[in-house]
Structures are given as C-alpha cells and as structure tokens.
Amino acid sequence: MEIMQVEGSLVCTRRIPGLQAVSLRVLRNRKGARSVAVDTIGARRGNWVITVSGSAARHAVGTRILTDLSIGGIIDHWDESAPPAGG
Secondary structure, eight states, rough: OOEHHHEOOOOOSOGGGGGGTTTTEEETTTOOOOOEEEEESOOTTTOEEEEEHHHHHHHHOOOTSOEEEOOOOEOOOOOTTSOOOOO
C-alpha cells in the first residue's frame, strides 16, 4: 500500500472491456511520480488516498476489472509533516 494524492480525473473514451465502467484518477506520490489508478469509491482532486497494487488491486474492485493499481480508501486525516511511528 502507498499513500498518494489525487491530481485529477483521466478521460479515456476508448477502453478495453475490463475498464469500460470504471473511473480513472491520476495520482501523485510524495516524490512527485504519477500513476493512474482505478477509482470505485469516488475520490476527488486533492484527496489523499491509500492505494493497493498488484493482484490486491484487482480483488479490491472485483476480478472483472483489469488493474494493477486501485484506490482502496480516502484518508480523512493525515499529518504529512508528522514523523513516522517508531522513528
């Protein structure tokens, strides 16, 4: 899992059948690298989210959806400046 921030939606009019009915979001990690994730929970621009990847990403949204990165949850509160636990 990784914490990422939603930059916005990705509009893609032509898709394979396994991606036709899902929303796609452009995400940015803390280092600024971008990724595209399937969003079935309604994350919006600016939300910090928890992502799941690999086979867990497919299980999170249903096995008929082809993805290797999915949004698993929207973070309600997170202090980005706080030191990591135990550190």
